[in-house]
Amino acid sequence: MASPTVSIDNAKCVLVIGATSGIGRALALAIAELPSRPTVIAAGRRQDRLDELKAKKLETVQIDVAADLTTLKKTVDSLVAQYPDLDAVMFASGIQYQQDFTKEVDLTQVAREINVNYLAVVSLISMFLPHFLKLSADGRPSFIMPVSSGLGLMPSNYVPNYSASKAALTSFAISLRKQLAATNVKILEIIPPLVESELHDEQGTTGHLSNFWMPLDEYTERTMGGLRKGDTRIASGTAEKVLKRYQDAGLCDIYPIPV
Known part of the structure; x- marks a missing residue:
């Protein structure tokens, strides 16, 4: 008999950092509606947005990922x-x-x-890992879900540093997945294409990009499907096409350097 799929449906308590807008908010609300009804903790900087999510029965916590390491560690603990x-x-x-x-x-x-x-994500992952490894030792699965970007696989010359930061996150996720392969800690990398988001408002590009982006509702549905299947890399739209090219070329694997 095949082993049951380990997926987000197995999670009991999910923290979504960056849940006050865009992809993070949409996925936090969708996870809260799973049949398993996990506790969902929405985290972000903007208290007014957190209050809105609290009214929707989500737990909330205020977090600024740009805070110093001591502050982040206290928050994690x-x-x-x-x-x-x-x-x-x-x-x-x-x-x-x-x-x-x-x-x-x-x-x-x-x-x-x-x-x-990148740096804040790596720091927070390292701070949460001791707790997750304890769960692993008890036979419980846990999930680390970094949101990277299709631009980490195929960069844009308009946002070169953003593309580079997401490429670093993708590389880190691949290596971390290999290091944790013998544990019950699962790395589910979420790789969005251009998606409807407030991310572009500050740059004044929303009007132009809205002609090309994937609607947020459609993206959320596709991503939840991947999370519920337990896919290790969850991409859709143009990001899915680019990811397939990388996978076909063997570029999403670990370089075989003997230790």
Whole structure:
């Protein structure tokens, strides 16, 4: 008999970091509606948005992923203490800036993009892992779900640093999955295409990009399907096409360096 699929349906308590808008908000609400009815903790910076989600019966916590490491560690320790059944974390927060390196570039924006989109995610994963490894030792599955981007596989010259930050996250997810292969900690990388989102409002590109992006409702439905199947890489639209090219070329695997 085949082993039962281990998927988001097995999660008891899901933390969604970056749940106050866009993909994070939509997936947090969809996960809360799963038949298994997990506890969903919506995390983000904007308290007014968190209040809206609390009114929808989600747990909430205010988190700024750009905070210093000491603050982040205190937040993680507090969450694990308050929610001992926490067994899934989605990292959906992200920022994006357009940059033209033929002109003067705001290096503060470059650093902030790398910090929020990559370094903060790696730091938080390392802080949650001891708890997840304890669950693993008890035979319980847990889930780390970084939200990368199709631009991490095929970059855009309009957002070069954003693309690079997401490429780093994809590379890290591949390596981490290999390191945790003998445990019950599952790495489910979510790889969106261009999706309807407030991410583009600050740059004034929403009007143009709305002609090309995938509607958020459609994207949410497709991604939830992948999460419920337990897919290790969940891509759709153009990101799915690019991912297939990478997989066919063997570029989503670990380089075979002997230890």
